Amino acid sequence: MKHWSVSRRLRISGLICLHVAVLAAGFLGPYDPTEQNRALSLQPPMKIHFADDRGRLHARPLVTAADGRRYPLRFFVAGARYRCLGLTSRTHLFGIDPPFRVFLLGSDEFGRDQLSRALWGGQISLATGWLAALLALGLGLGLGTIAGFFGGWRDMIVMRGADLFLALPWLYLLLAVRAFLPLSLSPWTAALAIAVVIGIIAWARPARLVRGVVLSAKERDYVYAARGFGASSWRLISRHCLPETYGLMATQAALLVPQFILAEVTLSFVGLGVGDPAVSWGNLLSPIRQLSIIASAWWMLLPALVVVFAAWCFSLLDNQGERNGVVR
């Protein structure tokens, strides 16, 4: 750990903060992400001040509300009920006094708070990414091990299948597989379905890599020896071949999770992912497809920066090789 570069440490702490913030979305976000407020649609982000209307300084931050006057930000306020880690609560980290609303990242065309939506949206996006990576790696590990260890026709079938899945541009493949699911699904079913779809299409690359590792692992002398002593196939696989794939699995996970998060964001962005009442980073961004929104409401682009930040935090492996002189 000591030799990690500053930027790497930054990324890892960013990653941890991101996950904690997204898990605690209910507490950190001042409002319910689906709560509409048509009168306050497309409000720009509010500025935070430390001086009130008459220029007096306060220790407590103030925000400019919709009527143009400054109101103090209150902390640990009661608001909409939410569930977080199985607990139900009404306490939010901050808010302002009821008739007015605080929009630190602005509000969308239905007057929903973008900050709360970005936080809540992370739950579906991150969960989908992790779940899909788990599925793809599990499938890849299983099929790759079978192909590498047993060889013969099993190897043939698995590798030809992998070729098939690797032969298509990933987005076309993703959308084609998405096309065979019902169009409208309830949010968590949709997230689950997307994770399954991504897992189904992305198993090929890990499977190939695992196959290579297993192929070389099963040729080791000690594996031959174990086989000579009568060890079963299962024992040879689990005791001698699989442990060699762990490092590969870890690097693959670091590469795949951010890719899959982006895949979910892309699907939801084009309207084939998580549907509207629910939020994910993808459908948070989809209003941008209307030019009028881009032209008039720049803050609708802020969720894109959240996605960029997440992608940056996840790019743990990118520069590592370069710094260690592997890729010169």
Add this chain to the structure above:
Amino acid sequence: MRRLLQALFLLAGISILSFILLELAPGDFLGEAKLNPQLSPATLAALRHQYALDQSLPEKYIHWLGSVADGSFGISFAYNLPVSTLLWPRARATVRLTLTSLVLSWLIALPLGVWSAAGRNSWLDRGLSFATSALLALPDLALACLLLFVAVRTGWYRSSSLTLPVTVLVLAALPTLLRHVRSAVLDVAGQPYVRAARSHGISGARLWFRWILPAAANPLVSLFGLSLAGLISSSLLVETIVGWPGLGPLFLEAIAARDFYLVIGPVMLSAVFLVIGVLIGDLLLYLLDPRIRIET
């Protein structure tokens, strides 16, 4: 020749796979029509028959293969037109976009990559590697959104112009290419024979163009096909975001409408593009690298 046959098998496999997937799809194009009280069950059955929706999977597939043979690629239910008439203009637009970006990104990446490798650790090299890291961390989607935003705000956005989508695609493809070009060139430049050439007094342009670059071309040619794959995917996304009338928007529309053959069309086309790209890459490699010519 063997590669060509393999490619054909691959395409057949993909088409069968997509047919099986779409067969599993719940509901078909006529699902909504069923709710329409003005259509009698008899008309529905007739429509069903006309679109060959009542056939079994192998029958459908053979039917479709026949339509591929006569060049129509099946019938789009939503437009009631042969898929090919819808597909070709869109495919042309996509090819125009991707080819321009492909050529442009390679034209930029090659000299820049070689340059930064030649002046390793110079300010240019450092600047470029910082820029590539930054661009790599930026997802295509975000890049497209940000550029669209800038374009709309500054007023140079034109829906019919290639500039914006090509810029996005080139910027999306560039970092990977740059990195590979740089590391391929550095790899070769560190070889003993280059040092030997240097010690023989060969330097400057002759060293680079005669000895280093041809040897570095090999991995880059293989990258050519792969870079095309990335471009096709990003182009789908970019087309949807900036409203370029390519395959992407048509494909999404077809999925939403459950327009069976119109979904298969773009999928197959994208696979064909990719296969052609990989074949071209192989061919180039065959022409460039004598070692491969001897092997085969």
